[in-house]
Amino acid sequence: MILKVIQADITAIEVDAIVNAANSSLLGGSGVDGAIHRKGGIQILEACKAILAKQGKCKVGEAVITTAGNLPSKYVIHTVGPVWNQGGIEKEQLLTNCYLNSMNMAIENEIKTIGFPNISTGIYKFPKELAAKIAIETVRSFVDSSKLQEVMFVCFDLENFELYKKLLKQ
Ligand code: AR6
Numbered sequence: 001m002i003l004k005v006i007q008a009d010i011t012a013i014e015v016d017a018i019v020n021a022a023n024s025s026l027l028g029g030s031g032v033d034g035a036i037h038r039k040g041g042i043q044i045l046e047a048c049k050a051i052l053a054k055q056g057k058c059k060v061g062e063a064v065i066t067t068a069g070n071l072p073s074k075y076v077i078h079t080v081g082p083v084w085n086q087g088g089i090e091k092e093q094l095l096t097n098c099y100l101n102s103m104n105m106a107i108e109n110e111i112k113t114i115g116f117p118n119i120s121t122g123i124y125k126f127p128k129e130l131a132a133k134i135a136i137e138t139v140r141s142f143v144d145s146s147k148l149q150e151v152m153f154v155c156f157d158l159e160n161f162e163l164y165k166k167l168l169k170q
């Protein structure tokens with residue numbers, strides 16, 4: 001499994017699946033969620049509504065999968081990151097679960113290449129360095145890593161991009 005970091009808009013990248021930093025409603029929002037729904041089109045929202053009707057809201061740390069609509073990728077895996085608020089070990093575990101459940105969802109769908117945004121580090125205010133360490137550590141220690149070809153960390157802001165470059169060298 002190859003680990004990569006790039007600075008880009010995740011809606012523009014060509015991988016089997018991009019991950020969305022969604023909220024429990026699965027109905028869209030701002031940030032990367034807004035960009036994915038805007039560019040991916042109504043098909044993504046319709047698929048999210050169908051999941052919502054079937055299983056209810058998506059819990060924090062869990063992941064669901066939909067079509068990617070008009071985006072260049074095939075699928076969108078929607079995961080719900082924790083709101084940092086006061087922080088704590090429980091929040092760290094929930095962020096770990098986002099990465100684990102997204103990768104497990106990818107494998108179940110025979111996805112080989114996946115792009116992650118920096119989940120929870122925008123509106124949900126998770127500290128960027130801690131979030132990056134959790135993301136890298138979780139992906140590196142993933143037991144089924146041989147079933148994935150490439151995991152890409154797709155950073156939007158320069159601060160995250162520099163952090164990932166530094167941490168991936170270690
Ligand atoms: N491509 C890649 N990364 C992006 C893009 C993009 N087009 N746009 C923003 N980012 P956020 P959260 C980065 O706030 O903190 C939504 O309203 C951004 O720079 O999108 O998990 C949801 O509906 C940051 O590093 O997600 C939820 O309610 C990262 O994506 C809530 O926000 C995550 O920032 C989720 O908050």
